[in-house]
Amino acid sequence: MKASPQTSDEELWRLARAGDEHAFTLLYRRRQGAIYRFAWQMSGSRSVAEDVTQESFMALLGEPERYEPARGPLAAYLYGIARRQVLRRLEKERAFVALAADEGDSAAACAATQPVAPHDPLADCTRRETVAAVRLAVLALPAHYREVVVLCELHELSYAEAAELLACAVGTVRSRLARGRALLSERLRALRHVEAEVEVKRCCA
Amino acid sequence: MNCEQVETLLTERARAGHAGAGADALDHLADCPRCAARLSEEQFASAALSAVVAEDAGMAAPAHVEAALLVAFRAQAERATQPGARTAARESAPPLPGWLWPRRAFAALAVAAALALLAVAALRFRLTPQQEPQTAATSAPSQPVAPQPRAASASPAQENKRREESATVKAPVHIARRAVAAGPRAVRRPATRAHEPAMELASVGEMVVVGRAPEAESVSEFVPLVGEGAPPLASGQLVRVELPRSALASLGLPLGPVGAGERIKADVLLGDDGLARAIRLVR
Numbered sequence: 095m096k097a098s099p100q101t102s103d104e105e106l107w108r109l110a111r112a113g114d115e116h117a118f119t120l121l122y123r124r125r126q127g128a129i130y131r132f133a134w135q136m137s138g139s140r141s142v143a144e145d146v147t148q149e150s151f152m153a154l155l156g157e158p159e160r161y162e163p164a165r166g167p168l169a170a171y172l173y174g175i176a177r178r179q180v181l182r183r184l185e186k187e188r189a190f191v192a193l194a195a196d197e198g199d200s201a202a203a204c205a206a207t208q209p210v211a212p213h214d215p216l217a218d219c220t221r222r223e224t225v226a227a228v229r230l231a232v233l234a235l236p237a238h239y240r241e242v243v244v245l246c247e248l249h250e251l252s253y254a255e256a257a258e259l260l261a262c263a264v265g266t267v268r269s270r271l272a273r274g275r276a277l278l279s280e281r282l283r284a285l286r287h288v289e290a291e292v293e294v295k296r297c298c299a
Numbered sequence: 300m301n302c303e304q305v306e307t308l309l310t311e312r313a314r315a316g317h318a319g320a321g322a323d324a325l326d327h328l329a330d331c332p333r334c335a336a337r338l339s340e341e342q343f344a345s346a347a348l349s350a351v352v353a354e355d356a357g358m359a360a361p362a363h364v365e366a367a368l369l370v371a372f373r374a375q376a377e378r379a380t381q382p383g384a385r386t387a388a389r390e391s392a393p394p395l396p397g398w399l400w401p402r403r404a405f406a407a408l409a410v411a412a413a414l415a416l417l418a419v420a421a422l423r424f425r426l427t428p429q430q431e432p433q434t435a436a437t438s439a440p441s442q443p444v445a446p447q448p449r450a451a452s453a454s455p456a457q458e459n460k461r462r463e464e465s466a467t468v469k470a471p472v473h474i475a476r477r478a479v480a481a482g483p484r485a486v487r488r489p490a491t492r493a494h495e496p497a498m499e500l501a502s503v504g505e506m507v508v509v510g511r512a513p514e515a516e517s518v519s520e521f522v523p524l525v526g527e528g529a530p531p532l533a534s535g536q537l538v539r540v541e542l543p544r545s546a547l548a549s550l551g552l553p554l555g556p557v558g559a560g561e562r563i564k565a566d567v568l569l570g571d572d573g574l575a576r577a578i579r580l581v582r
Contacts, residue, residue: 115369115372232351248351
């Protein structure tokens with residue numbers, strides 16, 4: 095069987111194990127984005143995200159026999175590796191505050207990035223500030239809430255998928271998500287007031 | 300429906316929108332400003348998170364990550380095609396026969412038993428050091444263990460703390476092992492690792508030989524650690540152990556009052572079968 099974009103992850107991996115570089119490349123390109131985003135959203139550091147992405151696939155390459163298709167999809171397996179790597183780093187370094195350094199302050203972010211809505215630069219700037227504030231709020235969550243919020247909200251995994259990945263009950267995921275979102279809402283409360291004021295000023299103008 | 304019940308549903312309702320809300324919940328939200336505010340917050344959080352999802356949608360690892368992985372993939376594929384390559388051999392090799400696992404387990408148990416015997420020996424040993432020439436049959440020339448670097452002026456409190464730590468955790472602080480017959484060919488390990496807790500006793504591989512034995516080193520007699528029924532010693536290794544005297548004293552050994560802060564060296568004769576056969580103290 096020849097590797098193609100329609101080939102399943104598991105089949106691509108089987109072909110890659112047999113030495114098919116094209117299959118490995120397809121598999122990597124299909125899954126690297128999610129792993130990279132997950133690591134970045136969990137750590138707030140692009141360099142950590144790069145390392146975790148690379149190490150996750152290296153772990154897959156290095157110990158191919160550890161992945162058993164019968165136990166779940168390859169994507170979940172990769173998430174699991176990435177999660178362990180991220181948590182290990184979080185445990186080691188306790189806090190990553192590189193987000194601001196990576197992204198710059200919100201004003202700089204507004205000025206430097208390409209506007210998505212060229213007709214409304216203020217809205218674009220506000221949106222970027224919101225995104226930056228949400229990232230910081232997510233990073234400020236305790237790790238066990240953060241990973242649930244990242245997986246269920248930012249990666250749009252189902253409760254069941256997240257529960258399998260985190261090796262916990264669906265009810266645990268549900269309760270952690272509720273708690274995580276409540277904490278997130280608290281942290282975003284100030285931002286919400288600012289946005290409301292901006293909206294009022296715009297309306298008045 | 301009360302506030303508590305609505306609170307448990309807020310996340311779901313915020314994620315799903317009002318479409319998922321029952322009539323009773325909507326009634327409560329219309330009547331309760333606090334719950335309505337909470338729902339509003341949750342909806343704001345959902346919108347903010349959605350903005351992050353949209354922002355991150357195209358995010359990808361840099362190209363050099365893919366390049367590095369492809370290099371690793373090619374290297375691995377190349378190794379796999381080489382006959383006799385370790386990886387290929389491991390992957391193609393049949394699983395270990397069932398009889399080999401018990402032997403491995405036995406070896407691990409033997410090492411653990413040797414460690415246990417060391418502890419027992421420390422308890423049993425009575426220090427009566429005497430000048431004695433080396434016993435040629437069982438020992439190579441004794442060799443000193445590098446001295447532990449210490450602070451030049453440690454306070455008594457610090458010294459006591461250090462002793463306590465040594466007695467509880469780091470009792471066998473230094474172990475230098477050398478093959479009985481290996482002598483000068485034994486591998487010298489970097490000095491930076493010489494102070495590590497000496498769990499190497501249970502491992503195999505490179506161990507420390509520090510310097511050459513001084514001529515005037517005195518040792519006690521070997522005290523046997525195994526009974527008459529033990530298998531004969533075909534070959535073995537002499538393991539140099541360094542213990543703080545305070546640690547031995549804390550175990551009840553009558554070591555005398557002199558030099559309570561010193562470290563005591565001991566040689567343990569360790570058979571290749573993993574059994575500790577005898578122990579002697581070194582001065």
